[in-house]
Amino acid sequence: MTSTIKAKGVIQQLDEISPKHYAFDWDNVGLQVGSLHKPVSKVMITLDVLENVVDEAIEKNVDLIIAHHPLLFVSLKQINTDTPKGRVISKLLQHDITVYAAHTDLDVAAGGVNDVMADLLELEDLVPMIETGQDDLVKLAVFVPEDYADTLRNAISEAGAGHLGAYSHCTFQSKGQGTFIPLEGTDPFIGKQGELERVDEYRLETIFPKSRLSAVLDAMNHAHPYEEAAYDLYPVLNNGEKRGVGRVGTLSKELTLSELCHVVKQQYDIPALRYVGNPDQLIKTVAILGGSGEKYIHDAKKTGADVYITGDLSFHLAQDAEQMGLALIDPGHHVEKVVAPKLQELLQEKCGPEVTFVVSSSQTEPFRFM
Template identity: 50%
Template sequence: MVIRGTDLIRAMEAWAPPSLAVEKDRIGLQVGDPRQKVRGVLCTLDVTEGVVEEAVQSGANWIIAHHAVIFNPVQTLRTDQPKGRLYAKLIKHDINVFVAHTNLDTAVDGVNDVLCEKLGIHNTRVMMPITEDQLKKLVVFIPRSHHEQVLQAISEAGAGWIGNYSHCTFNLEGIGTFMPREGTNPYIGKQGALERVEEVRLETVVPQRLQQQVVQAMLDAHPYEEPAYDIYPLELEGIPHGLGRVGELPREMTLKELAEKMKEAYRIPRLRMVGDPAARVKKAAVLGGSGGRYYPTAKKMGADVYITGDVDFHIAQDAMADGICLLDPGHHVEHLVLERVADKMREKLKDVPVVVSRTDTNPFQFI
């Protein structure tokens, strides 16, 4: 089976849809042709000349990046200058670049969830909601022989989540009737004869953004030529999606203990700390990237410590005066999500080689 760029894009957008990105973010396919065959994928935080050379040497013709390769409007394409040289190299080697930025920050199992996971932060909630995913109720009638098959298929497609519980369904047995008419090809029964079948009515919840893929998974797993199903809107609070997470550390610890734990978990030699090293911290807020200006939101949500990158001098002073601790591991720790990106793409793209870039794009060194 030939895997094309459209398949890669569909897989990424099912996980981190464009609707989760902040307004005017530069995301999606930035360089290349979506119809081009995917021979190999390189996952990276940034697209630099070194990363492009790595893609060329590894045989990867698709790059999945977190940061945009084209952010500001391009005024010229001079190949004697760094940006022009970079774009020329991408085009010369037919390398396509797909970008998932704030939509990957926001997505479930994306940047912020990975950063929390590395520190054992649990019971998390969204720090700054961007959008709310409305819930739908899916009801489908399944012959008993295929009930488990359909249940697993829709659950794996994203249906049935309530809080941190998956595969949440309600199932009721009954008798279904139907009469196949001329031109049909029934899985059960014969044309012109009323059929009675032992069926299961399965009910579950589906986030609106996943409705299409869940329904498709149901149709693919269902044995009937024309499955009977209904979708209802629900007047329930939707699922919030947004930047940052606030949750509980595995145990109360000192700020210095957390800083040491973070250096190991995030694989960094140093970090910047604001606050009393002996301060006790239990509730933590995390926002990958450059989030210093949002510390008041973290404080308002009860965080003892706020973990983010690129904190400037005056924000650090203000946070200290406001009584919230800060830990700045740098912007580059977002690279920790790349292994998760690679794992998901390996699962979706099957036999296509997918690797994480070994090129260090962090411009800072510690001496």
């Protein structure tokens, strides 16, 4: 049976997890190849879009590939099918496979690459390593019959409204009376066509990040008993949650640099890593940035971190870090793969059983270790 969910619908759910506007200006996130208007039954999540990944997608009848690294990062002046990139694009088009990239937006997003990497090391009290902005907040005031206030509150809270710090379902309600006249062609939940109706209602108020607006309104309309829900939206000046690149957190107990290296190898499932520093140095505060983060070495040092975990470290910057007393752990760029199972879980929960999400099993790590 053909799926009724289109690629655009899947991407809307992805955008709630990893809002596209979080991406850096220099990045090329979003649609890479294909159409977002096609039905999708199977979605593959991958770190990279290489030819072996596309071959796997063809074999598994995948309709949509969601990748972390953009397929089209550097502008193309031609599509030469004799080149690896050209063959990849050709196969994708021939087999009607759409490719979408969530890159630096997924790095920044809560629950994205850097949070998953930090969670695997059980880091506590996480904050962004470098702040890049904060979520704008929106206030919702919706009018609902008394008997449905709890149902509506639960629905919008589960969609992301009313979360303040470590508290959820944060709302305020005030009692009043609503009036309306159902006009011709309506099917009113309460009242009769052409007659003024008075209803005891609550004004239910809450705030939430603007990035959750679509999800909260969808939940509100689905849970509200009326054909047309009456509600107001207001921009607010309260400070929203800060977002940024990288994470800084603390270990629950001190480890030596050597011990932490072993934990990193195990938790990131890697055969080897590089490190800089005294292996017996005690580590408590950890800065972390998935992918290539050497240009942020000085920023990591400013946070007071004992060690900075990132990939693609070069010789001279490693020397600089050593001289300034900052330990380094380089697990490689490919460790960003750890976000794929988490993203699969989140999207499967959001989209339901009509779409199947799988994680690519193809190898895209170019380095081998002896």
